[in-house]
Amino acid sequence: MSRPQGSTRLATATESLERARGLDRTIRALSTAVRRTLRTGTIKDTLHGVPIGHPAHPPLTDLPMGMWMSAALLDLVPGTRRASQTLVAAGLAGAVPTVLTGIADWSAMHREQQRVGLVHAASMATASGLYSASFVARYQGRDAAGRAFGFAGLTALLAGGYLGGHLAFRQAGGASHADQTAHLVSLGWHDLCSTDDLPDGWPVHRRLGYISLFVLRTGDEVHVLTDRCSHLAGPLHQGRIVTDDNADTCVICPWHGSTFRVRDGAVVHGPATARQPSFETRVTDEGTVQVRPLG
Ligand code: FES
Incomplete structure (x- = not known):
């Protein structure tokens, strides 16, 4: 060769x-x-x-x-x-x-x-x-x-x-593989989808411009994280939803088991070490979910 x-x-x-x-x-x-x-x-x-x-x-x-x-x-x-x-x-x-x-x-x-x-x-x-x-x-x-x-x-x-x-x-063995929202999402609120499109308690995949998102609705709350796991870019929307010892809702990455709190993307268990970028959410009177990156 x-x-x-x-x-x-x-x-x-x-x-x-x-x-x-x-x-x-x-x-x-x-x-x-x-x-x-x-x-x-x-x-x-x-x-x-x-x-x-x-x-x-x-x-x-x-x-x-x-x-x-x-x-x-x-x-x-x-x-x-x-x-x-x-x-x-x-x-x-x-x-x-x-x-x-x-x-x-x-x-x-x-x-x-x-x-x-x-x-x-x-x-x-x-x-x-x-x-x-x-x-x-x-x-x-x-x-x-x-x-x-x-x-x-x-x-x-x-x-x-x-x-x-x-x-x-x-090979980027130790780098964060999560999308860097600050470079890819402009400031302010962005329409994402209708709440009617979100099953209760079941994560789904949505796109915001170039970014793949993990979206989870639990009752009236909607949690949004970037979808590519910070460990090695596994698809979080295919992960398992669990409750941790502090009664926080978490997602377990399907590839190597990193566990992130859906509220803010904090790492509950590795191998991931970098927080998963998360988004603030709100629902308009018309039922549209809007997101903006958490600073
Ligand atoms: S890619 Fe998510 S834990 Fe490895």
Whole structure:
């Protein structure tokens, strides 16, 4: 297959990784095991980053990467043995939450993302193993071996970091996929549909200009959110309507189970971390539902 103009060999090889079906059997087994272990609840939500409003894994990767790259630099400077050893150890400690959050996010991704993510994880696991060996060697006073393991670990770390960048930016693994209403809807009220067209308690799909909307009528109230789930753009109007512990009406995304409060789009459970954009609604005397974006 010819290489698209402008792409480097590296980018083309990584794109072909997205299509590597040979990884699927392993991915199926691993992601099923993770999903069975990580049940919906506070721990899972925390690992995804729900409390901070964006995925927790990407910023956490700065811990091991920063520590280990700094250790590699110090390994080139005479008389920094103890400082370098401390950085290797701190990187290993920082790798623990980084791995846990990464596994949680990976288990709820599209298959193309999971293929790249699996190789990213394997590279990072190799880096962690080599840095563990580096730490042990330094602890035993075998500094030359410790430095050699460290530089080998750095190679795996850079490879894994590159794949992580591809996953985050090319495949938008952690970005919000919800429509950004501020750019797509003008200010003021907009006619949407007639209340007679809305079944009670059953979500439907409507369009407002370029935007797909999730619309739910519950008695006299009408709730409107953007339809593309902020996690990976699943269709919320095909989701299940439930009531949460606070008696709030919520919708569960049909793709990976993110749960949003229909009143304001707040995330009740991940993997989504970004609030679903919501709309203020009113009904005219003629029975027309009107919407405007919530500021
Ligand atoms: S698309 Fe993943 S939870 Fe909605």
